[in-house]
Amino acid sequence: MTAEILSFETGRPAELGEGEPALVVDVEGYEGPLDLLLALARQQKVDLAKISILALADQYLHFIEAARKIRLELAADYLVMAAWLAFLKSRLLLPEPPSADGPSAEEMATALANRLRRLEAIREAANRLMNRQQLLRDVFPRGEPEAIAEIRHPKYTATLYDLLTAYAAQRQQRVLASVHLARRTVWSLAEARASLERLVGMAESEDWGCLDEYLLRYVADPSQRATVFASSFAAALELVREGQLELNQKEAFAPLYFRKGRHQPAADTVPVPDAPVS
Amino acid sequence: MASLAEVRVEEVEPMDNDSQARPEELRLLEALLFASSEPLDTATLAKRMPEGVDVKAALAQLQAEYATRGVNLVRVANKWTFRTAGDLAWLMTRESTETRRLSRAAIEVLAIIAYHQPVTRAEIEEIRGVVTSKGTLDVLLETGWIKPRGRRKTPGRPLTFGTTEAFLSQFTLEQLGDLPGLEELKGTGLLDSRLPTGFSVPTPSDDPVLREDEEPLEPGDDLDLALAPAVEPDAPEGGSEGNEG
């Protein structure tokens, strides 16, 4: 039975042999035992409130028996209902026990009748509901809705302070940047020589001065050190050659010292960084 | 033919003159409601209307104007929307986009949820006398007409189901109270499912406010698992729920 009913779920109508009893043909259309009971009750053609539950139980039990003769399996729900109805039938036939706990047989029968009425009522309601005008079946909404366009108006905010800060920062940055860049990128040899000559001229004493130290004082930006140093060193060598300057370095990479030249230079006495003269 | 058209247009002209006296707010409402595929509530409409317009009165007037037309102004789920007139369903069949055919089981379950909400799966099964297959609930959830709305404060904390606004919209119901036959059902006392819990209240409500015996869904709730608590995926369910209506 299960298999056949599953086939129903796929929408294929049940096919039954010609010789099979009409009773069994019907069972497959039922939505469970209550549905079957309701269908049987309908055959009594009376108000469900006045139905004979006893007769109904008999019909159901007959039905199940008939079904079992032909079919091997019935869903458990049907069998449970059969058992319960058999019990109810026996209670209805026997005189009520004097001190009955729980519901009487009559009450049980009424409760069953009420369940049937309720199922019938909800089915009727379902029918009326489905017969209402349904959207996309009977009535239709606008087929081509016009979207409500969302227009966003960004409202920009900015204060005068923002404006002035931005302007001042921008202008200032550009002006200062151009000054520094022009001056700092390269120290020309001529610039270096002029500076050194001024330095030497100012150096009154005969003491050695540290070239590095002076240069550092000149150059605020450390990134300019290399170019300043290179130009100054080249200029210094030239001044030494001209006898205006003496240089001294203790060892490679040690600080360079200078002082005012004392005598006219001789080409072969020019000190070189690699071979410092103490 | 052309001349006939002209004659007709001329006949119509007096009507145009009439409608020039038509309040501007009717034009505005008309435009808003026509344009939208979704129903709009009075508050939303009022927000878009100029100050001082009596939106409710204007809507009533508009509804009356369109009552006999091919497009009607209807109220669903307490919102307003234009829909084609119900009597023209025959004409509209081509527009119909393969409407879902619900199985008889699904229709019954939907009705039980609608009339008994909030209702648990066990209560649905009690009424139908049969196990509800997960597939049936899945199909209904997919329609968007039902939704899990909370959990019943009973052992196992089963999900409670209710209907959605889409449900009201689908069946052209202004509110849940307009369910067909609801008053009769209430009168018979059959809505009282008489469950041992004693929790059920005979009046269905889709009020999103949870009832006393409900608690909210938790964010991480695995609804899918919750839907099929301890039921075998196959045999008994399929077996008990055969045929399509």
Added chain:
Amino acid sequence: MASLAEVRVEEVEPMDNDSQARPEELRLLEALLFASSEPLDTATLAKRMPEGVDVKAALAQLQAEYATRGVNLVRVANKWTFRTAGDLAWLMTRESTETRRLSRAAIEVLAIIAYHQPVTRAEIEEIRGVVTSKGTLDVLLETGWIKPRGRRKTPGRPLTFGTTEAFLSQFTLEQLGDLPGLEELKGTGLLDSRLPTGFSVPTPSDDPVLREDEEPLEPGDDLDLALAPAVEPDAPEGGSEGNEG
């Protein structure tokens, strides 16, 4: 309010009676056109109409009926469709304002335009030292605080930009001359007092009279193209303006 609504509905009723005399084909056309997801041509409509209906005449009548309504029957590419009335476009848009801060680049450009106007894009770039993205100028034009005011009489005839009245209003300036000058900027500490002697801040003026080296915009000027003459959409601009925000 309810009573008013009732009164209005009653007023409308005679109209309803009128429309009962309305040809049924108008209802049908109305419904079909309303529900269709695309405009329909006369032939398609005719196929759906009962035999013998003069569709063209009916459409003409329907169009006349709806002409003064919030929804009009319009013809698009020889097909018919309902559209909200053109004059109600404002109703069909939802406007929202969102406050946005100008990017730092935009503020810089704005400041330069304010002080140096009339100024070309190239001149702005020279002052800022970076390429100005089109987006930045677009945003500024969107604010309404700047406007193109003419063209510089130089090769390429670049646009000159200036500030607007909205600019003055935004920054609470009575006149452009109220923008602080060099000494005031120094006084407030915004400018370094040790700036080189050649440094100057122009005396800003938004006099709309074109300068000698400017010529007027022409009516057909494609300002959009003029804004982005030959700049790559991507790399150099974006790269040089990383300091947004």
